[in-house]
Amino acid sequence: MRFSNNKRYNDYSSFIKRRFSERVQKISLDTGFTCPNRDGTKGRGGCTYCNNNSFNPNYCKPDKSITQQLDEGISFFSKKYKTQRYLAYFQAYTNTYADINLVKQLYNEAVNHPQVIGLVIGTRPDCINEDLINFLSELSKDYFISLEFGVESTLDRTLKDINRCHSYKETVDAYQLAKNKGLHLGAHMIIGLPGETKDDILNHAIELSKLPINSLKLHHLQIVKHTMMAHQFKTNPTQFSFYSVEEYIDLITEFVGLLRPDIIIERFISQSPKHLLIAPNWNLKNYEIVDKIDKKLIEKNLWQGKQCLL
Known part of the structure; x- marks a missing residue:
């Protein structure tokens, strides 16, 4: 099967070029919302791996208005790229977990910015409803x-262990509610969560392929400071096992082979700041990992969907 950009998978940058015909940059925003597994509604402490400081840029502060955060983010990125458009990325915590009128107000403020052409909304599958989906459908x-949606795992035992406080069935139901509404549906998965075998991880690709998703972000498991998982790693390190770079690349190429070929792969790894990262320390940039994956796919004569079971 032929993909763009001389890749053996459906890559995100090629999708952006097809969709917008110009450079597009995401501007991260922080609404100050929380999560139902943090505020006591479903649990306390949040997800065991989560420290939002591991990906929030400096301009992204909830005490600033959405417009101010957008202006500061655009000012930062426009120094490097003079001509581009922007997507307002509601990234930190659960960005649909608030009064529906407040959520609508913040989304409307973002799209009314003259340089914003759309929204990217990160949330949990148990924090949406029909009213919100219909509102987003109108915006689309x-x-x-x-x-x-943060899927993270298709296994309920894993979701329980990492304190997600929702089931995989709720994930499936959320996608069913949101499909065919004019929305670009994305998924986040963490590869290498404690207790998951290689077969478990490869089965994630099979299960994800059954969902009506358009794009996928893969994150390799990282333990970062100031998280429950950091405490667990310190007190009981034997419950964690980390892939070497070579092992991870070999696993991901198999994962890609099982994945439905139309799903856009937005990323293969996550990158926490060095001052927060505890393990694993691969000491490689994202593009270096991608280059190794590209070469391994050629070496193994694999491509996205080659072994898809659907």
Whole structure:
């Protein structure tokens, strides 16, 4: 099967070029919302791996308005790229977990910014409803609207262990509610969570391929400071096992082979700041990992969907 950009998978940069015909940059935003597994509604402490400081840029502060965060983010990125458009990325915590009127107000403020052409909304599958989906569906008639769910795992035992406080069935139900509404549906998965075998991880690709998703972000397991998982790693390190770079690349190429070929792969790894990262320390940039994956796919004569079971 032929993909763009001389890749053996459906890559995100090629999708952006097809969709927008110009450079597009995401501007991360922080609404100050929390999560139901943090505030006591479903649990306390949040997800065991989560430290939002591991990906929030400096301009992204909840005490600033959405417009101010967008202006500061655009000012930062426009120094490098003079001509580009922007997507407002509601990234930190659960960005649909608030009064529906407040959520609508913040989304409307973002799309009313003259340089914003759409929204990317990160949330949990148990924090959406029909009213919100219908609102986003209306917005999608004029703007690009991406709704990304933190799936993390398709196994309920893992979801329980990492304190997600929702089931995989709730994930499936959320995608069913959101499909065919004009929305770009994304998924986040963490590869290498404690207790998951290689077969478990490869089965994630099979299960994800059954969902009506348009894009996928893969994150390798990282333990970062100031998280429950950091405490668990310190007190009981034997419950964790980390892939070497070579092992991870070999695993991911098999994962890609099982994945439905139309799913856009947005990323293969996550990158926490060095001052927060505890393990594993691969000491490689994202593009270096991608280059190794590209070469391994050629070496193994694999491509996205080659072994897809659907």
